[in-house]
Amino acid sequence: MSKKLIIVGAGLNRGSMTLAGADAVRTADVVLYDRLIDKTLLEYASGTCIDVGKHPYDKNCILQKDINEIITAHLTEGKTVVRLKGGDSSVFARTAEEVEAARAAGADVEVIAGVTSASVLSAKLKSALTDRRNIPGVVFITGHTKEGTLDDAYNWEALAKLGLTIVVYMGVKNLGGIADRLIKNGMEASVPVLIGENIETAGERIMFTSLGDAGRFVEENAVKHPATIIIGEIVNHAG
Missing domain, CATH: 3.40.1010.10 (Tetrapyrrole methylase, N-terminal domain)
Structure with a gap:
């Protein structure tokens, strides 16, 4: 066999x-x-x-x-x-x-x-994850770690200063903390954030917020997992 x-x-x-x-x-x-x-x-x-x-x-x-x-x-x-x-x-x-x-x-x-869900989410909005003119790359991260804390999960300063799209998987629970760390390390609070909840299901919700408001937005709108989160100027290209 x-x-x-x-x-x-x-x-x-x-x-x-x-x-x-x-x-x-x-x-x-x-x-x-x-x-x-x-x-x-x-x-x-x-x-x-x-x-x-x-x-x-x-x-x-x-x-x-x-x-x-x-x-x-x-x-x-x-x-x-x-x-x-x-x-x-x-x-x-x-x-x-x-x-x-x-x-x-x-x-x-x-x-x-x-x-992957990030590609589906960007396609739904007739957009992309990158733009060769000013957003030359994308980084995928997870919103929770197997061990340790968010503080030691990534080099937050490097992420904040890359100038690339950041896609967060499994990040609803810790989105406020992720946003705080990116802002603390130099990313503007006004950077747009796109959240796709339950993509391609009857319960799908597609929502927009800013990095500075992301943690509060998740709580006030009872955002649930599974959700895919896109952070960066590429969100402004969404149609």
Whole structure:
């Protein structure tokens, strides 16, 4: 039997998963899927589907080591396993850890890219994340850390002075603290901020604020995760 792990970025809805990803789901013996995928994608599956979705700040949710063990157990049985992830598998998706688990089990590995939420959010507003004329790059950061505090998570002075778009994933809870650190290190409080909550779902909200008001805005508008946050002058290009 040929054991293989295929990690698939599912995008945010049925229309944004690639054809290659759909083919992988069709042929898999087992599909391990995230909480935020479009569940209609599971209609492609002919094998067993297992929910391994995590819930932010929930101490009782499944741990990554448990997911790795599930992957390893099925691979050891010679199965083809699809790990179906919301968004793109290359951005804050713990793909590297699952690839390591599969390789340790002696399995082949394939990774099929998806569409990350920041790209979807900017496309919704007929904009982009960069502009070669004055915004030559983009930085992706996460709003919470595995260990430590926000203070030692990043070089905030460097981030504030890069002049690039900053995209924050999983940052709703700590957005006020992130904004404070960027402003303290030189970024203007007037810099625009775009927040996309529950993108591509019935509960989608797209909101604008400024860096100086971001923490208060999140509280007053009861912004919930999942949300993707874009910080920078590129937000002014939104149509």
